[in-house]
Amino acid sequence: MAVKITDICIACGSCIDECPVEAIVDDSDNPKGEDIYYVYPDKCVECVGHNDQPACASACPTDGCIVWDAPVDGQPSRSEISADMRNGSTPVVQ
Ligand code: SF4
Ligand code: SF4
Secondary structure, three states: OOEEEOOOOOOOOOOHHHOOOOOEEOHHHOOOOOOOOEEOOOOOOOOOOOOOOOHHHHHOOOOOOEEEOOOOOOOOOOOOOOHHHOOOOOEOOO
16 A cells, blocks of 8 residues: 555545546545545555645545555655554544
């Protein structure tokens, strides 16, 4: 993974158009069949080279909805985010 959308997502749609690499799909295209938006980890670049912080999380109105997760090998990731923060429960925007 890279950043991950959690189950408190309200499917508002604010994040999807902010992603510079079209890594986000809406609830109707969620490959896990969940009623939330989804980030494809093999597409997400954590906005490296695009934004100072992940644009999806900046746009999201739901506190703590988007969290850090482990990046996929070969994908850009933010070196300042430590491995222990990539535990699937640390919000990208605090
Ligand atoms: S962190 Fe950036 S690249 Fe990754 S899903 Fe969010 S907006 Fe897209
Ligand atoms: S902006 Fe946040 S709450 Fe809205 S669809 Fe995206 S992840 Fe879900």
